[in-house]
Amino acid sequence: MFKARLLFEKTDTAKYISNLDLMRTFQRAFARTQLPVGYTEGFNPHMYVSVLLPIPTCFEGRYELLDFEFDAENIPENALEKLNVALPLGLLAKEIYAPVDHVRDIAAAGYEIIVEMDRGFPKNTDKAIEGLFNEGPVMVLKRTKRSETEVDIRNYIKSLKVHTDGRKIVIKTVLSAGSAESLNPEYLVKAIQNNLPDIEIDGVFYIRNGIFKQDLSVFR
Amino acid sequence: MDKKLERILPSVQKPARYAGGEFNAVYKDKSKVNARFAFCFPDIYEVGMSHLGMKILYGLYNEIDDVWCERVFAPWTDMERKMRENDIPLYGLESGDPLSDFDIVGFTLQYELSYTNILNMLDLGNIPLRSKDRGEDDPIVIAGGPCGYNAEPVADFFDLIMMGEGEEMSVEFIRLYIECKKAGIGRKEFLEKAVRIEGMYVPSMYEPVYDKDGNFEKTVAHSCAPAVVKKRIVRDLDKMYYPSYFVVPSTDIVFDRAMIELFRGCIRGCRFCHAGHAYRPIRMKSREVLIKQAKDLLKSTGYEEISLSSLSTSDYKDLKSLCDELLDFCEEKRISLSLPSLRADNFSVDIMQRVQKVRKSGLTFAPEAGTQRLRDAINKNIREEDLLNACRIAFDGGWNNIKLYFMIGLPTETDEDLEGIADLARKVVYTWRQSSAIKQRGVHVTVSTSSFVPKPQTPFQWFGQCSIEELRRKQDVLKDKLKMRNVTYNWHDAETSFIEAVFARGDRRLCDVVEEAWRSGCIFDGWDDYFSLEKWLEAFKKCGIDPHYYANRDRDVSENMPWDHIFSGIDGKGHLIKEWERAKQSLLSPDCRAKCAGCGANALLGGGACHV
Numbered sequence: 001m002f003k004a005r006l007l008f009e010k011t012d013t014a015k016y017i018s019n020l021d022l023m024r025t026f027q028r029a030f031a032r033t034q035l036p037v038g039y040t041e042g043f044n045p046h047m048y049v050s051v052l053l054p055i056p057t058c059f060e061g062r063y064e065l066l067d068f069e070f071d072a073e074n075i076p077e078n079a080l081e082k083l084n085v086a087l088p089l090g091l092l093a094k095e096i097y098a099p100v101d102h103v104r105d106i107a108a109a110g111y112e113i114i115v116e117m118d119r120g121f122p123k124n125t126d127k128a129i130e131g132l133f134n135e136g137p138v139m140v141l142k143r144t145k146r147s148e149t150e151v152d153i154r155n156y157i158k159s160l161k162v163h164t165d166g167r168k169i170v171i172k173t174v175l176s177a178g179s180a181e182s183l184n185p186e187y188l189v190k191a192i193q194n195n196l197p198d199i200e201i202d203g204v205f206y207i208r209n210g211i212f213k214q215d216l217s218v219f220r
Numbered sequence: 221m222d223k224k225l226e227r228i229l230p231s232v233q234k235p236a237r238y239a240g241g242e243f244n245a246v247y248k249d250k251s252k253v254n255a256r257f258a259f260c261f262p263d264i265y266e267v268g269m270s271h272l273g274m275k276i277l278y279g280l281y282n283e284i285d286d287v288w289c290e291r292v293f294a295p296w297t298d299m300e301r302k303m304r305e306n307d308i309p310l311y312g313l314e315s316g317d318p319l320s321d322f323d324i325v326g327f328t329l330q331y332e333l334s335y336t337n338i339l340n341m342l343d344l345g346n347i348p349l350r351s352k353d354r355g356e357d358d359p360i361v362i363a364g365g366p367c368g369y370n371a372e373p374v375a376d377f378f379d380l381i382m383m384g385e386g387e388e389m390s391v392e393f394i395r396l397y398i399e400c401k402k403a404g405i406g407r408k409e410f411l412e413k414a415v416r417i418e419g420m421y422v423p424s425m426y427e428p429v430y431d432k433d434g435n436f437e438k439t440v441a442h443s444c445a446p447a448v449v450k451k452r453i454v455r456d457l458d459k460m461y462y463p464s465y466f467v468v469p470s471t472d473i474v475f476d477r478a479m480i481e482l483f484r485g486c487i488r489g490c491r492f493c494h495a496g497h498a499y500r501p502i503r504m505k506s507r508e509v510l511i512k513q514a515k516d517l518l519k520s521t522g523y524e525e526i527s528l529s530s531l532s533t534s535d536y537k538d539l540k541s542l543c544d545e546l547l548d549f550c551e552e553k554r555i556s557l558s559l560p561s562l563r564a565d566n567f568s569v570d571i572m573q574r575v576q577k578v579r580k581s582g583l584t585f586a587p588e589a590g591t592q593r594l595r596d597a598i599n600k601n602i603r604e605e606d607l608l609n610a611c612r613i614a615f616d617g618g619w620n621n622i623k624l625y626f627m628i629g630l631p632t633e634t635d636e637d638l639e640g641i642a643d644l645a646r647k648v649v650y651t652w653r654q655s656s657a658i659k660q661r662g663v664h665v666t667v668s669t670s671s672f673v674p675k676p677q678t679p680f681q682w683f684g685q686c687s688i689e690e691l692r693r694k695q696d697v698l699k700d701k702l703k704m705r706n707v708t709y710n711w712h713d714a715e716t717s718f719i720e721a722v723f724a725r726g727d728r729r730l731c732d733v734v735e736e737a738w739r740s741g742c743i744f745d746g747w748d749d750y751f752s753l754e755k756w757l758e759a760f761k762k763c764g765i766d767p768h769y770y771a772n773r774d775r776d777v778s779e780n781m782p783w784d785h786i787f788s789g790i791d792g793k794g795h796l797i798k799e800w801e802r803a804k805q806s807l808l809s810p811d812c813r814a815k816c817a818g819c820g821a822n823a824l825l826g827g828g829a830c831h832v
Contacts, residue, residue: 016235058230
């Protein structure tokens with residue numbers, strides 16, 4: 001038995017695959033590779049796959065992780081190549097390795113938020129957004145499965161930079177993520193809409209590009 | 221992906237339906253193909269992607285180098301709204317190109333209640349709804365599928381309809397199209413050439429004639445078209461194209477599994493069954509071919525389940541050895557085998573016990589009627605002992621969940637037959653008490669009834685459907701009779717069955733009603749959340765058409781039918797009338813293996829005998 005971790009990208013049309021469907025997509029892809037992957041024990045055995053930090057549907061993922069097992073001593077030869085042949089458009093296997101960190105050590109995730117404004121935007125919008133998240137509290141209604149609470153989203157922001165590019169604003173940010181506390185970057189956009197009404201947004205795209213530990217070193 | 225589309229997808233439910241990019245989806249360079257085909261399924265992705273016919277034709281067309289076939293499904297209403305708001309036309313899932321860019325737009329006619337979705341899809345694709353309004357720059361709009369055996373209620377919307385099995389004629393059709401396109405031949409002349417291919421029905425070349433009272437009289441063919449359109453079949457299924465891959469969806473669909481097709485046609489002559497008549501003659505695939513096709517599919521898809529498809533699985537001659545061989549292969553790879561459409565009379569213990577080793581699901585039987593008399597009248601040749609015996613075997617093997625399907629409103633049905641349904645349910649529960657190995661888990665019997673819809677090209681095509689009120693009364697009788705422990709009763713709404721019956725045996729005058737209904741907002745009529753009888757009745761009224769004339773009127777066998785110019789292979793005036801008369805006397809007819817009933821379908825094999 002070899003416990004394995006897969007680093008992959010989820011882009012293009014694969015962005016729209018939900019987390020549950022993603023697991024099934026990987027199970028079938030592994031079946032197509034005919035690699036010796038591990039199954040769970042029990043009455044109804046199924047291929048063991050576990051997505052480490054599920055990404056919201058429609059977000060592009062550049063640093064996605066999935067744990068699975070090989071029914072072998074080591075990573076089989078050409079496993080990565082075989083997997084890539086078996087994956088649908090937009091899923092790209094980058095690396096298979098023995099897990100380094102434990103899933104509970106996930107503390108943050110990095111995002112790029114691309115906000116499109118077809119009619120352009122007021123001058124110094126970048127400064128206004130940075131100002132919004134640097135000064136005073138930014139309260140939003142945060143929903144969990146059980147409750148709704150008003151929180152200051154600044155408490156979840158580890159870093160944030162804004163730059164403008166033509167009719168786009170690009171926000172690069174690192175936010176809390178993982179089981180202890182986490183923030184979906186959509187709250188940032190919601191806060192911008194609430195607090196900066198001059199900005200007329202036509203489209204927003206999210207890219208998740210990193211998963212980090214507490215000290216903001218890369219989670220492996 | 222188109223920017224506008226990318227912007228709206230995060231705001232709709234299940235965006236994966238609209239994204240494409242699934243494993244095994246076929247991408248070609250559009251500058252290098254000569255014909256682009258849009259295969260349109262008039263329902264949502266999850267339903268359409270489960271359809272075997274689409275998988276076959278998608279593979280078949282894409283096998284041809286200079287043809288690119290793409291998939292198109294009906295967007296759910298949230299997506300449709302966003303598409304209309306943002307001016308996004310309906311598009312092919314592979315290229316993202318609008319429907320109007322395609323050479324051929326083909327719909328499958330699976331179900332009468334999907335007709336309004338067809339119009340909606342044409343409209344969303346910026347294609348004129350009616351054949352007569354389309355010009356040289358518009359795609360050729362075609363159709364095929366089971367409702368084609370009476371396509372008159374939608375005939376005005378199609379340039380051409382393919383009758384019967386598509387594996388051979390689709391290739392002939394697309395080759396002719398490419399030839400004509402290269403030669404600069406226009407659509408009218410192309411259709412005149414296409415109609416010469418056997419199985420091609422060009423509705424504009426046939427005129428329905430009505431008498432002075434407005435009754436259908438006959439259909440007159442133009443001189444360039446054959447008087448009668450003969451259904452196409454593929455004679456040798458072993459040599460027929462079958463895909464070695466399926467597009468594997470990245471989101472959950474209704475039937476998400478590999479499928480192999482055991483045979484076409486059916487040896488049973490159940491008198492209510494459209495498929496059992498329209499898909500004749502019976503032709504089997506050999507076990508060797510099936511095993512190879514199963515292995516290829518499982519390898520290329522990675523599916524964890526394979527199902528054996530046919531009208532009546534347990535009638536496949538070599539079923540036991542086929543299952544044994546498949547299971548040897550599947551068990552090792554943890555693939556489960558599912559056997560739908562089992563008959564209770566030749567249900568095999570061995571097979572079920574082996575299948576059960578991989579996964580145990582509920583068992584479903586379809587006695588269709590509650591008494592032996594009525595089962596004889598509909599020619600569902602199943603006896604009560606067969607059913608109870610099958611249940612006994614299943615209970616003994618550890619099953620405790622049985623579903624029983626029945627129809628109400630069948631010809632000659634009385635309340636005694638309804639009581640028979642309740643009796644049968646009671647006996648199944650009693651059988652469980654006697655034979656169950658594990659009583660602690662209890663037993664669950666589900667009785668479901670649908671309302672009978674008389675279908676064209678069957679022995680019941682002359683029968684007037686029971687009124688909605690009468691069907692409801694029958695349901696009430698059953699609700700009362702089936703109030704018993706361990707039994708759940710489900711019934712299918714009678715209103716949709718009524719509209720289905722109107723269109724199943726309608727004529728060309730109903731095209732106006734379909735369009736009117738769609739314009740008044742009818743869509744997804746097969747879905748309970750969208751079906752509106754009120755809107756449909758309003759549409760009939762506006763068009764001055766009485767729906768009961770089509771659905772509820774008993775027809776005389778001397779009456780000409782709007783589908784008489786479509787030949788399914790069965791001798792309508794002879795065999796179907798004989799079967800209708802036997803039904804009225806509750807007389808059984810033997811199955812094709814026991815004795816040939818002389819339906820005439822073997823003539824489609826070129827004089828050879830059926831592969832019983």
